[in-house]
Amino acid sequence: MRFDELELEESVLDGLDAMNFQETTPVQALTIPLILQGKDIIACAQTGTGKTAAYVLPIINELSKGIHPANAVNAVIMAPTRELAQQIDQQIEGFTYFIPVSAVAVYGGTDGVAWEQQKRGMEMGADIVIATPGRLISHLKMGSADLSKASFFILDEADRMLDMGFFDDIMQIYKCLPKTCQTIMFSATMPPKIRTLAKTILKDPEEVKIAISRPPESIMQTAYICYDAQKIHILEQLFQQKPPERVIIFSSSKMKVKELTSVLKKMKLNAAAMHSDLDQPQRELVMKEFKNGHIDILVATDVVSRGIDINDIKLVVNFDIPHDPEDYVHRIGRTARAGGEGLAITFVAVEEQAKFKQIEDFLEKTIYKIPVDAAFGEAPAYEPELNKRFLKRRGSGRPQGSGKGGNSKGSSSSSRNRNRKNPANTK
Known part of the structure; x- marks a missing residue:
């Protein structure tokens, strides 16, 4: 399937064209229409399948319409590591080249200057916050993050976050979101603990499973x-x-x-x-x-x-x-x-x-x-x-x-x- 066959805004398609993104991957073809319909999703897809674009593109698409609050955090993307948070931030920067949608990456292991930059980004209302659980909770406790108007909540590599002991942190962050928030979970595996989390935070979700994790034959x-x-x-x-x-x-x-x-x-x-x-x-x-x-x-x-x-x-x-x-x-x-x-x-x-x-x-x-x-x-x-x-x-x-x-x-x-x-x- 081609991206221009999806119901994406022209400005989003312009960005994809500039980056030479023409054909969707299977996970993108299955999940993007569901996210655009406002459905909660639990998707099983391994790294390297294009899953970041699968949730980033429809979120950017909806934010580009200008119907979400200005100067407010409208989307929260959770990642298990700072490296993944940085990578997601870089992809968003590329996809939003022609779109007035802002993002800030929030993660630990940085100095006071970085903390202030993260704080200022959220207080000024970055549309998308990409965060590791621990650092986002620190900002919530300090009052420098307000998630009460968020419309999208995404957990990337949810299985990894649970393996790292972030279940309580995820639930603490989830409770700061409005009940109307659309929730999207991506996981490379689907163990019982992921099923339990999904039942707790997802509302009548659609399940997308690309394939059981297998390395490519190449x-x-x-x-x-x-x-x-x-x-x-x-x-x-x-x-x-x-x-x-x-x-x-x-x-x-x-x-x-x-x-x-x-x-x-x-x-x-x-x-x-x-x-x-x-x-x-x-x-x-x-x-x-x-x-x-x-x-x-x-x-x-x-x-x-x-x-x-x-x-x-x-x-x-x-x-x-x-x-x-x-x-x-x-x-x-x-x-x-x-x-x-x-x-x-x-x-x-x-x-x-x-x-x-x-x-x-x-x-x-x-x-x-x-x-x-x-x-x-x-x-x-x-x-x-x-x-x-x-x-x-x-x-x-x-x-x-x-x-x-x-x-x-x-x-x-x-x-x-x-x-x-x-x-x-x-x-």
Whole structure:
């Protein structure tokens, strides 16, 4: 479907034409007409499907008609992270080039000057407020935000916000909105807690489900079944074979991210870390440098796995297994954007095999396992069911016993000793 087939104002279509937006994505074709009809919506669509434009365009369209209050907040868009809030703000700026609709992004991790700018933007009546829950509540408590005239309330990545513990914050903000407010929820997954939230805040909603979260076929998915101590050596070999360019390496802990970044820098590789301990200016600088190509490798926690639109990522490496299959999909979805191709490599240690098998089951496919170079020692067999039962008997931690790994053929205890010497090799 083309955008000019939708009931959008000419000024909105002019902006889309200037940005060379012609064809809608499936989620846009399904949701934009419903939002224009004033219906509450719960939509299941993953990152990369064009969901931001799916709710931003109809909201801008309605605000452009001039029938909403001047000098008042007319739309509230909630986002789980400041990075996603900034990205939404940038898209709105592009779409409103020919339209007198204003927006302000409200998020934490900034100095007093930014706070005052956010406060002034809301007090002057920015049409659209894009906010993280915690910072918006701070402004509400200080009396610098008035949501009593808002007509639209949007939750982007609602599942992520609930995972981050924002349920009470969302409800507190929701209670500050008028009962006539149109509410729109977007979520990549639809677990019971999302259903519960939807029943609480949505009025007779329409449900839109594009497809179950699956990575595009244009991503070549591969894995190494290895010991934990072998991971860094495999990574080093990969970058010796082909110099890294536009690479994201994901790890589940910020401590591991810091250690791994340090090790990569010692290898004379151009790497930078992205994690929650960085303040906002530092995070913005890292993202800017990576997007501009001044950084080859971004080592990150899941803070950048969702909602960040980075083009031309060549390779995604899962240094360890994410917490659930959906997180795996979001991680590797950073590559092969906009119809391109990409490569995803996952390192699977013995104790991670059961979780990796869950990912394969979720994807309903077997991911190709690349043989580990014999120079790094014997690799473990892929026996997820055996290791799952073993871990249950042990109760925790690393499997003990007859495995071999590392740089030499030794016992698994010797691998653990090597891990202690090099913290970047540990989980």
